[in-house]
Amino acid sequence: MDIVGLARLQFAVTGSLHFLFVVLTLGLAPLVAIMHTRYAIGGNPLHERMTRFWGQIYVINYALGVVTGLVMEFQFGLSWSGLSHYAGDVFGAPLAMETLLAFFLESTFLGLWIFGWHRLPRGLHVACIWLVTLTAYASALFIMVANSFLQNPAGSAEMGGRLVLRDFGALFTNPTLVFALPHVLSAGLWTGGFVVMGASAYHLFRRTPEREFFTRSLRIGVLTAFIGSLFTVGFGYAQFGPVGSVQPDKFHGVIPGTALGLMITIGQLVQFAVMFVLAPLLIRDLLARWRWLHPLLMVMTPLPFVAAIAGWIVREVGRQPWLVYGKLSVADALTPGLTRADITASFAGFAGVLGLLALVDYVLIARAVRRGPGQVALGAADLPVTAEPVPAHSL
């Protein structure tokens, strides 16, 4: 593989790993926020346990979203300095806003939420998780604005061999953005709903003592997936118009064509299953009671993740050979002087470390699910600030 190919592969692998965790973050954040709000208003201990249990899953997942995101953030400058040179005056703005207006606040508020149990007044504590949700969505907005600019360089003009910003608003009304953003956000909800559904099915199938907890959670999961799937499919089909008008040949290649087929097949079949089977079976909690269905629910859990990665493959491979569509090719954007040794070493490092951590993280999520709401570390008791007196005084 040549150097461009390696650099592309590095971006694809780290980007896909990143999105696997981000898509769940986007879906779980509002669910945890709603659970926490219900607890704050009604004071029902079940809602507190739900907040802490699903919140812990959210948080474990978030860790990998952050570390993979760090690599994404710096990769533009490392491998693709031609992009910042040619289009940085436009493309840099939404990325800068993402870090300052979204991620900075998201991380700060999440810290307050994670460590704020027993410390913050209840109302403010709930406000933190809502702010986390809001800023996570703002993050998605700015990143999709930046990505849509690469698909269709709206709002800019070429001057002296570089793009300059002409109309900032046009970045936000980009036709490759307006349906893609809700498509991605609803895909996140669908994914979050399926994880809650699958984990609940596991406990119901195993007949653990947490029957009520997981019967309710199953309902939340299926309803979320129902709403998410409706909008995902709706906005998915809506994308064909704008994409066809700016990138007419997008789906003609083998890879984008196949990935599109896979995404639509999964999307369509699973959406029908949710709408016509799973959602109606919520009546009288039939779904929670029909134990033979639960393994099937567990097997279905990964499907939105697969569809989401397929979606990105469509969108990104379909854009080739362009980095900025019609303006700057991927090959021309490669950092000049980048050697094969550089890129091979960094690829091995990033893919190896992140891949390993991703596996560990999934094992930890599975473990947290298996241990159930009885053993949750999030919101556990604090440690006194003074050290254990025994060894200190015996000196």
Add this chain to the structure above:
Amino acid sequence: MDIFWFLTFAVLLAGYFALEGFDIGLGVLLPVLGRSPAARDRLVGAMAPFVLANEVWLVALAGVLFGAFPVLEGQALSRLYPLVVALLLAWIVRDAGLWFRRRSGGAAWRLVWDGALCAGSAGLALSWGAILVAVARGLPASPLDAAGIAGGVALLALLAWHGRTFAAWRLQDGPGRSGRALLLSACAAAAPAVLVMAAAAAHMLGNAAPDQTLTVLSVMVVPVAPILVGAQVWVWRTFSRGALPTFF
């Protein structure tokens, strides 16, 4: 306008070292100050609620570099390629150590992730030192020479001292536990970054994005700046005193 964004960049860099500096330093000292698992839990508990709010200063810094100085972003990151890759890997390993160390039971598990926390922190300090030296020298072709390594070791020592001061202040034990001592070590931790920024000022100002871009950035970011500052202040007000949270 370019001066404003240069100052923002400089403040973010200095703030990163003043704040994240003590997390890095404490991570490096973890095996020294925390001989037993319980002692390490206390040290990590002291810094845990601050880490997320501190490390984002660097993410914001990268964003400002890309938004306001895009040409420099490409230049600097690609010239410093091996150092930036090392920095990122160290950062990832450090964060994984923090997030994972308490997520499973066994003693061996803890030891592995405490080791990751320590090694990642050391890697962060070393690669940052080498990067600051390289920037001060105007991005030489091979940044990893004797001067770079010396810079790394010096920064490691500086941040370790800062981390130690933070631990003494937060846990209220050991010498130099006063708030003033912590302020002093924070200023010292930020000093190298400030010097490097002063050296790079002319070059950066000459390579800022055009006014159109900077205006848009200012219009979007400045109104939100009080919230950014407020959130940081809130973290300090909430977690400076009292019992230690146990999640990390």
